[in-house]
Amino acid sequence: MGLPAQFGQVLVSYPLWLRAISTRASPVNADLPGVLLPWASQIDRGVLDLRDVVYFVTLASLFLVFAYFVLQSRKLTAHGPSVQRLRLGTVLLAAAVVVVNLFGGNIGGRLDLTPGRAYTLSPATRQVLRTLPDLVTIKLFVSAELPAEVTFLKRDVDDLLRDYRAAGRGNVKLVIQDPATDSSARRDAGALGIDPVQFNVLGQGELQVKQGYLGIAIRYADGVKTIPFVQQTGDLEYRLTSDIRALTRPERPTIAFAEIGDAVSARSQRAFTALRDQLGHNYTVQSFQLTDTVIPPQVKVIAVAGTPESLSSSTGAAACS
Numbered sequence: 001m002g003l004p005a006q007f008g009q010v011l012v013s014y015p016l017w018l019r020a021i022s023t024r025a026s027p028v029n030a031d032l033p034g035v036l037l038p039w040a041s042q043i044d045r046g047v048l049d050l051r052d053v054v055y056f057v058t059l060a061s062l063f064l065v066f067a068y069f070v071l072q073s074r075k076l077t078a079h080g081p082s083v084q085r086l087r088l089g090t091v092l093l094a095a096a097v098v099v100v101n102l103f104g105g106n107i108g109g110r111l112d113l114t115p116g117r118a119y120t121l122s123p124a125t126r127q128v129l130r131t132l133p134d135l136v137t138i139k140l141f142v143s144a145e146l147p148a149e150v151t152f153l154k155r156d157v158d159d160l161l162r163d164y165r166a167a168g169r170g171n172v173k174l175v176i177q178d179p180a181t182d183s184s185a186r187r188d189a190g191a192l193g194i195d196p197v198q199f200n201v202l203g204q205g206e207l208q209v210k211q212g213y214l215g216i217a218i219r220y221a222d223g224v225k226t227i228p229f230v231q232q233t234g235d236l237e238y239r240l241t242s243d244i245r246a247l248t249r250p251e252r253p254t255i256a257f258a259e260i261g262d263a264v265s266a267r268s269q270r271a272f273t274a275l276r277d278q279l280g281h282n283y284t285v286q287s288f289q290l291t292d293t294v295i296p297p298q299v300k301v302i303a304v305a306g307t308p309e310s311l312s313s314s315t316g317a318a319a320c321s
Helices: 004-026 038-044 051-075 083-105 122-130 148-167 183-191 236-248 269-279 313-320
Strands: 047-049 110-112 136-142 172-177 197-203 206-212 214-220 223-227 254-259 285-286 299-305
Touching: 051 083, 122 148, 122 236, 136 148, 136 183, 136 236, 148 172, 148 214, 148 236, 172 183, 214 236, 223 236, 254 269, 269 299
Parallel strands: 136 172, 254 285, 254 299
Antiparallel strands: 047 110, 136 214, 197 206, 214 223
């Protein structure tokens, strides 16, 4: 097998090996190498991050450098000057690749290839951040050492908050603190209701219990909103933007909320209460009856909770009028 063919075999086999260890490794076993590779997880879900590109390219280059050294050293005299020069060049190239890999972790930017650009800030969020009246401070309380399954989540949260800072154009300040090592940050987190969470981690053949932080506090003027622990990022943008909007909006719009109190709708009473509580995070909610003839002038929207079958034609006509 010639030299180009051997190089091609290395390039083909390396991604397959990496894919194997990144998908087969247990997410709760800190001893397996796959949990140290969140880069593969990012690419799998359709996000091409420049840090991942640098990581894969430099790591593949490192393997190629070593492969080239082994192949070339077989053709040269064991202790000749050519081998010495080859060794020196290999060491220098390997050191350069490692340095690029280390500094590549600070490179920003990513390409979101997911349907609907799920990992890109929505236009509504960007509009809210562009029109901020004053400085909003976002504090991320995060432990440096977290279990492997939370490490992926930590990176997503960090990337999202950095996107908020960039979209804020100077009106969003991001502060990252580690309460596990900073006593002042630990006091601040405790005062805000952000407490450490316990994790069960399998390591060294035994189950260990560790504590860690991954909470967010948003401060504007004298107001504060907190997320004690980020469990998933699927709705994190909505929660952050809603909290920022609620803090920075001087007057909240008023919604008139009515419930149809028949037997059919009574089964969904708990869902209606949850809906009302959710609306109360961003709006002023006032009670309203369908029989009311006067609507307060500050009401912008009327929300009626019930099933379509519960609303009679006469009641519906009265509500519409």
